[in-house]
Amino acid sequence: MSTETTKKDFLFDVQKIKSDFPILQRKINGHRLVYLDSGASTQKPIEVIDAHTDYFKKINSNIHRGLHTLAEDATNAYEKTRSHIAKFIGGTKTSEIIFTAGTTESINLVAYTWGETNIAEGDEIVITDMEHHANLVPWVMLAKRKNAIIKRIPITDEGRLDLSDIQNIITEKTKLVSLTHMSNVLGTVNPIKEIVQIAHQKGAVVLADGAQSVPHMPVDVVDLDVDFYAFSAHKMLGPTGVGVLYGKEDILDKMPPFNMGGEMISEVSFERITWAELPHKFEAGTPNIAGVVTFDTALTYLENIGMENIHAYETKLTAYAIKKLIQIDGLKIQGPYNTINRGGAVSFTDKNLHPHDISTFLDSKGIAIRAGHHCAQTLMKRMRTIATARASLYIYNDEADIDALHDELFAMRRYFGHE
Amino acid sequence: MSENLDDMYREIILDHYKAPRGKKPLEEKDITSDGHNPSCGDELKMELKVDKKNNIADVHVNCKGCAISVASGSMLAEYIKGKSLKEVKLISEEIKKMLKGEESKITEDIGDLDSLKGVRQFPVRIKCALLAWMTLIEGVNKFENGTKPDSFTVSTEDDK
Numbered sequence: 001m002s003t004e005t006t007k008k009d010f011l012f013d014v015q016k017i018k019s020d021f022p023i024l025q026r027k028i029n030g031h032r033l034v035y036l037d038s039g040a041s042t043q044k045p046i047e048v049i050d051a052h053t054d055y056f057k058k059i060n061s062n063i064h065r066g067l068h069t070l071a072e073d074a075t076n077a078y079e080k081t082r083s084h085i086a087k088f089i090g091g092t093k094t095s096e097i098i099f100t101a102g103t104t105e106s107i108n109l110v111a112y113t114w115g116e117t118n119i120a121e122g123d124e125i126v127i128t129d130m131e132h133h134a135n136l137v138p139w140v141m142l143a144k145r146k147n148a149i150i151k152r153i154p155i156t157d158e159g160r161l162d163l164s165d166i167q168n169i170i171t172e173k174t175k176l177v178s179l180t181h182m183s184n185v186l187g188t189v190n191p192i193k194e195i196v197q198i199a200h201q202k203g204a205v206v207l208a209d210g211a212q213s214v215p216h217m218p219v220d221v222v223d224l225d226v227d228f229y230a231f232s233a234h235k236m237l238g239p240t241g242v243g244v245l246y247g248k249e250d251i252l253d254k255m256p257p258f259n260m261g262g263e264m265i266s267e268v269s270f271e272r273i274t275w276a277e278l279p280h281k282f283e284a285g286t287p288n289i290a291g292v293v294t295f296d297t298a299l300t301y302l303e304n305i306g307m308e309n310i311h312a313y314e315t316k317l318t319a320y321a322i323k324k325l326i327q328i329d330g331l332k333i334q335g336p337y338n339t340i341n342r343g344g345a346v347s348f349t350d351k352n353l354h355p356h357d358i359s360t361f362l363d364s365k366g367i368a369i370r371a372g373h374h375c376a377q378t379l380m381k382r383m384r385t386i387a388t389a390r391a392s393l394y395i396y397n398d399e400a401d402i403d404a405l406h407d408e409l410f411a412m413r414r415y416f417g418h419e
Numbered sequence: 420m421s422e423n424l425d426d427m428y429r430e431i432i433l434d435h436y437k438a439p440r441g442k443k444p445l446e447e448k449d450i451t452s453d454g455h456n457p458s459c460g461d462e463l464k465m466e467l468k469v470d471k472k473n474n475i476a477d478v479h480v481n482c483k484g485c486a487i488s489v490a491s492g493s494m495l496a497e498y499i500k501g502k503s504l505k506e507v508k509l510i511s512e513e514i515k516k517m518l519k520g521e522e523s524k525i526t527e528d529i530g531d532l533d534s535l536k537g538v539r540q541f542p543v544r545i546k547c548a549l550l551a552w553m554t555l556i557e558g559v560n561k562f563e564n565g566t567k568p569d570s571f572t573v574s575t576e577d578d579k
């Protein structure tokens with residue numbers, strides 16, 4: 001596919017892409033699988049599945065130790081992914097890319113190292129009213145340990161950040177602003193760059209949770225000027241158990257290590273231990289080598305389509321999904337209707353039906369969605385609901401998938417007697 | 420998950436869901452008990468009137484939740500009226516066993532309650548069916564221990 005034409009026309013051969021994902025051939029309860037839960041975890045193309053097998057067939061070994069060919073090959077493959085990520089998110093230094101187990105661990109790493117050493121009594125940590133528990137619980141617990149204060153940027157009824165009072169929320173006392181780049185529930189994409197500017201003026205450090213953004217649009221962390229950025233491989237065609245923490249070198253340099261053990265040290269004696277150079281200081285022990293190596297193939301797959309194209313395609317499909325869903329009586333979209341600065345996580349509630357009944361019904365028709373509080377109980381409270389159903393889109397979804405969702409939601413209301 | 424949706428959403432279940440029994444709040448009550456299922460957010464309020472012979476004279480169940488938890492609460496309201504506290508506790512334990520797929524000693528005809536068996540094929544939904552019964556057990560226990568109404572709350576997470 002030529003990038004020139006795809007850029008111009010958003011040409012996107014979804015049928016070809018669908019055929020790259022073996023799991024989409026699976027029948028669920030006798031129906032074609034319509035996978036609309038990519039916000040939780042995406043499916044994997046055959047290239048990624050093969051890369052995982054190939055790793056074990058051809059180069060499996062431990063990294064950064066041993067002087068044999070396999071150890072060298074494994075180390076090179078592992079470090080190749082690191083360079084690839086550095087390029088993928090805007091051209092950072094490789095020393096600024098730390099491998100973790102996922103977004104959750106990336107954020108915890110910051111909370112337990114940077115947080116422990118930089119947050120003191122009375123300091124303020126600013127989060128928002130739309131955070132995933134992964135970007136909420138670590139900060140609430142840190143604030144408890146330090147007697148620090150948690151402040152929240154509120155959201156509007158539409159589901160966007162309400163920045164009207166931002167100058168009073170982010171103050172000279174604010175040490176950290178930690179917020180999601182895209183909400184996993186509302187789909188809202190937040191103005192990170194603008195918030196970074198305000199935070200930096202007040203001397204605060206910014207962490208952005210990119211779990212839902214990096215998979216779906218071009219992200220340039222250098223341009224955003226964020227201090228930390230976290231995301232997970234499994235939400236972008238890669239394997240589970242691999243995540244990334246980007247951090248600015250000068251900040252990472254001053255942070256104490258997280259886990260202690262092999263590979264994160266330079267010299268060890270009982271009197272004195274010195275830490276390894278970045279990024280190895282933060283990568284103690286044997287990491288998920290197979291996962292990291294495989295992640296490289298997922299990044300290439302995404303690049304071949306083009307992140308701009310993916311973003312444009314998903315925006316169009318999201319608009320279509322919203323248009324179809326609001327045709328159903330009793331259904332309400334929870335999140336912005338306007339697709340400007342909005343991704344393809346489409347949450348909805350039914351005025352009569354609980355999300356769990358919706359999910360069970362749809363599953364019986366082969367449609368996979370997520371139902372529940374989406375690890376965002378404080379957001380649910382703000383939205384005055386206990387749970388939502390969520391359809392989340394990716395590159396292998398098309399209008400036929402949305403039509404299937406629409407038609408079965410319609411049938412569902414009849415089944416439960418709410419016509 | 421099961422292929423057959425109708426195994427869980429049996430006609431009897433849908434009937435209870437669409438028109439839950441015990442909807443009317445009680446004027447006089449001896450037991451109030453609140454149940455909560457944190458993983459789904461289901462909330463259930465129960466009121467019971469107990470007569471002098473320790474039989475359930477009247478029941479009110481108000482469940483904000485999914486079809487299974489609402490239907491289970493409705494069946495409970497229908498079934499326990501007129502039963503003694505002892506019987507009520509016994510059947511609750513047996514329903515718990517039935518839902519968890521353990522051997523239960525139920526021999527008599529339990530009527531509509533039997534249809535809850537279908538939920539077993541949907542493991543993640545068992546908690547929904549349990550909510551009303553756990554709320555009932557909690558309420559009766561507290562009553563027997565002499566705790567005043569209005570102070571009982573139970574969570575399905577308490578029974579792992």
Ligand SMILES: Cc1ncc(COP(=O)(O)O)c(C=O)c1O
Pocket residue numbers: 039040101102103104105132134135180182183184209211212232375
């Ligand atoms: C916005 C957001 N942050 C954090 C996470 C946690 O990611 P992980 O479970 O991969 O650590 C998720 C995933 O559900 C998410 O959607």
